[in-house]
Amino acid sequence: MSQYDSLKVWLDGKMVGYSEATVPILTHSMQYGSGIFEGIRAYPLPDGSAGIFRLSDHMERFVNTARIYGMNLRYTKEELEDAVMEVVAANGLSSCYIRPFAFYNDDRIGLSVKDKKVSVYIAAVPLGNYFSDKNSGIRCRTSSWHRISSSVLPVQAKASGNYLNSIIANSEARRSGFDEAILTSPEGYLAEGPGENIFLVKKGKVLTPGDESDILIGITRDTVMTIARDLGYEVVARQIHREELYIADEAFFCGTAAEITPIVEVDGIRIGQGRPGNVTSRITEALYRAVRGDTVHREWITSVSIAEKVSGSQRS
Numbered sequence: 001m002s003q004y005d006s007l008k009v010w011l012d013g014k015m016v017g018y019s020e021a022t023v024p025i026l027t028h029s030m031q032y033g034s035g036i037f038e039g040i041r042a043y044p045l046p047d048g049s050a051g052i053f054r055l056s057d058h059m060e061r062f063v064n065t066a067r068i069y070g071m072n073l074r075y076t077k078e079e080l081e082d083a084v085m086e087v088v089a090a091n092g093l094s095s096c097y098i099r100p101f102a103f104y105n106d107d108r109i110g111l112s113v114k115d116k117k118v119s120v121y122i123a124a125v126p127l128g129n130y131f132s133d134k135n136s137g138i139r140c141r142t143s144s145w146h147r148i149s150s151s152v153l154p155v156q157a158k159a160s161g162n163y164l165n166s167i168i169a170n171s172e173a174r175r176s177g178f179d180e181a182i183l184t185s186p187e188g189y190l191a192e193g194p195g196e197n198i199f200l201v202k203k204g205k206v207l208t209p210g211d212e213s214d215i216l217i218g219i220t221r222d223t224v225m226t227i228a229r230d231l232g233y234e235v236v237a238r239q240i241h242r243e244e245l246y247i248a249d250e251a252f253f254c255g256t257a258a259e260i261t262p263i264v265e266v267d268g269i270r271i272g273q274g275r276p277g278n279v280t281s282r283i284t285e286a287l288y289r290a291v292r293g294d295t296v297h298r299e300w301i302t303s304v305s306i307a308e309k310v311s312g313s314q315r316s
C-alpha cells in the first residue's frame with residue numbers, strides 16, 4: 001500500500017494505476033543508477049487550471065540527458081510534453097510535482113546497455129514544501145564530499161547515479177545536525193546543494209556559481225536570474241569562493257522542489273542578519289507571481305484544464 005495508490009501514472013504510452021507501474025527488481029537502472037529523470041512543478045492558475053512551469057525547458061533537459069547517455073527514449077520531446085499534460089489532467093492535480101523517469105526495463109545482468117529496452121514513466125504527486133523550515137530559512141554545512149566534476153561524470157545530465165553524490169552529502173549534513181549540505185568543487189569553489197542551485201546577495205548584487213562551476217544548470221536558477229534582472233538587480237554568474245558565502249548579506253537555494261529556500265547559517269556562521277533577507281523575499285514573491293502567470297513571462301506556463309472531481313468527501 002502506498003499513499004499514491006489512487007493516482008494514475010503514464011507508462012510507455014498507457015495510463016495505469018500507480019501500483020501497476022512496476023519494474024523488474026533486477027533492472028539495470030535500479031542496480032547501477034542508470035535512470036534519468038526530471039522534476040517539474042505545476043501551480044494552480046487563477047482560472048482553476050494547472051499551470052505547468054517551464055515544461056518545454058524541463059523536457060529539453062530530459063531528452064538531452066538521454067542523448068548524453070545514448071538512451072533511446074522512443075518518444076519525442078513533444079510526445080513527452082503531451083504525456084505530462086495527460087498525467088496532470090488524469091489526476092486532476094492543479095498543484096503537483098511531476099516526475100518523468102526513463103530507465104532500462106531489462107533484467108539481464110551486465111553493464112552493457114546495448115539492445116536493452118528503455119521505458120518511460122511519468123508520475124504526478126501532491127508536494128508541499130521540500131524543506132519544512134522553508135519560510136524561516138535553513139542551516140547548512142559545507143560538505144566534506146566535493147561535487148562530482150566534469151572529468152568524472154556529465155554534470156549537466158540529470159541522471160540517477162549523480163545523486164549518490166547528493167545523497168552522501170545530504171546524509172552527512174543531516175547526521176551532523178544541519179538541514180542541508182553545500183557542495184564545493186574539488187578546487188574549493190562553491191558549486192550547489194545536493195538538489196538545489198545556490199545564490200548569494202552582496203551589496204545589492206545577486207551572485208550565483210557560473211556554468212563552469214560543474215553545477216546542474218537549473219531551470220529555477222535561470223528563472224531567478226531573469227526575474228532578479230526584471231526587478232533591477234545586477235546578476236553575476238561566476239566562480240565563487242566559499243568564504244564569499246560567509247560574508248554574504250543573504251543566501252538562498254533554488255530548485256523545482258526547493259523553490260526558493262533562504263539559507264540563514266552556514267558552517268555555524270550567521271549569514272547577514274540570520275533571517276531571510278529583503279532581496280530574497282522580493283525574488284521569492286516575483287517567482288510566485290511568475291508561476292501563476294502573473295508576469296510578462298507567460299511563455300513559461302503550459303495550462304492544463306482540470307476537470308472538477310466529483311467525490312463525495314469534497315462536495316458539501
Ligand code: PY5
Pocket residue numbers: 038039040166192193194195196197215216217218219220221254255256257258
Ligand atoms: N541542482 C541539482 C543537483 C538538482 O538536482 C536540482 C533539481 C537543481 C540543481 C535545480 O534544478 P531545477 O531548478 O531545474 O529544478 N533537483 C530536483 C528537483 O526537482 C530533485 C530534488 C530531489 O528540484
